[in-house]
Amino acid sequence: MDVVIAPEAQIGEIVADDIAALIAARPDAVLGLATGSSPLRIYDAVTQRVERGELSLARARGFMLDEYVGLPLGHPCRYSTVIDEDFVSRVDLAPGAVRGPDGDAADLDAACAGYEKAIRDAGGVDLQILGIGTDGHIAFNEPGSSLASRTRVKTLTAQTREDNARFFGGDVDAVPYHCLTQGLGTIMDARRIVLVATGEAKAEAVAQLVEGAVSARWPATILQHHRRVTVLVDDAAASRLALAEYYRHTQAHRHLVS
Incomplete structure (x- = not known):
């Protein structure tokens, strides 16, 4: 696991560099797209490169992490709407190139199985973007989630609903x-994972992710078992890392080994 501590304004450019390198090597790469506030700087940086003609996603595809159950197509808080507004509509991805799980499906279990198959049929995700919740969840895998779980229906914790109420006009009941x-x-299963976290509210979750024991209590800790994970955090999110100075030292003296 690589830990990079950088100013929030630089994090988007760092991940955009990774995406650009991936697309240069494989124009039809599969991206894993997250919603929420954490990836917005990434999407802004990638969009700017597309607008300048430095990068094209015309052959790329994408899969979303999650979707609310019961929000109809076009609802402003439905994640398919959010990802379209935040990213898809701003770049040159082909129509239909980004798919999310169908939280409005009549048969939710079948929708989950179909989503897993779609990811497999696409060849899997090359680079997955993640955020992290204050309770350590990634995607909507809440504390207590099976570390081997697949796409499924989950019940959100009260904390997650409170955290996400800001997207619903502050109304947690919505x-x-x-x-x-x-x-x-x-x-x-993703071949590469990039997790972004900023702000002091994420500091405990980041500390558990990077330096804590692997546990369903902090679901993101499963990433310690992935062979290619980069965790990008600002100073505030890194504030509880016991080895923060070591991560800074490693970053400053990083070099390529042939």
Whole structure:
């Protein structure tokens, strides 16, 4: 696991560099797209490169991490709407190139199984973007989630609903109780994972992720078992890392080994 501590303003450019390198090597790469506030700087940086003609996602594809249950197509808080506004509509991805789980499906279990198959049929995710919740969840894998879980229906914790109420005009009662989410096992299948966290509110979750024991209590800790994970955090999110100075030292003296 690589830990990079950088100013928030630089994090988007760092991940955009990774995406650009991936697309240069494989124009039809599969991206794993997260919603929420954490990846917005990434999407802004990638969009700017597309607008300048430095990068094209015309052959790329994408899969979303999760979706609320019961929000109809076009609802402003439905994640398919959010990812379209935040990213898809701003770049040159082909129509239909980004897919999310269908939280409005009549048969939710079948929708989950179909989503898993779609990811497999696409060849899997090349680079997965993640955020992390204050309770250590990634996607909507809440504390207590199976570390081997696949895409499924989950019940959101009260903390997650409170955290997400800001997207629903501050009305926690408007936040759905259920979602469809990629499982931790599904996320671990990605060939490369980049997790972004900023702000002091994420500091405890980041400390557990990087330096804590692997446990379903802090679902993101499963990433310690992935062979290619980069954790990008600002100073505030890194404030509880006991080895923060070592991570800075490693970053400053990083070099390529042939």
